[in-house]
Amino acid sequence: MSDRKEAKEILIEGLPTACAECGALICLRQQVLNLALGEDETLLCLPCLAQDNESSSEELLVRLAQYIQGRDCFLKEWSRYCDRSYCPNPDGCLPAVCFGSGT
Ligand SMILES: [Zn+2]
Numbered sequence: 001m002s003d004r005k006e007a008k009e010i011l012i013e014g015l016p017t018a019c020a021e022c023g024a025l026i027c028l029r030q031q032v033l034n035l036a037l038g039e040d041e042t043l044l045c046l047p048c049l050a051q052d053n054e055s056s057s058e059e060l061l062v063r064l065a066q067y068i069q070g071r072d073c074f075l076k077e078w079s080r081y082c083d084r085s086y087c088p089n090p091d092g093c094l095p096a097v098c099f100g101s102g103t
């Protein structure tokens with residue numbers, strides 16, 4: 001028995017959980033990425049965010065992850081995914097990048 005929460009239950013309450021652009025499900029870390037960009041109403045998935053920012057998903061994730069590490073309020077949420085097994089969408093999320101630096 002484990003009392004570990006299902007990853008899909010670990011989300012920021014009150015924020016959308018689907019991409020406003022393509023309808024893909026957004027995980028906790030993707031919610032935080034949107035917050036880091038100052039967006040808390042129409043959230044986008046990582047690939048759509050990247051397109052929006054004229055960047056690759058990987059570049060955007062690396063850049064925002066660094067920014068988030070320096071902000072306690074974002075980091076608190078970000079860290080609720082302890083390791084890559086929490087990510088519900090390994091294809092859309094680049095877990096190797098997201099969790100690559102041990103965060
Ligand atoms: Zn999308």
Ligand SMILES: [Zn+2]
Pocket residue numbers: 027028029030087088089093
């Ligand atoms: Zn994820």
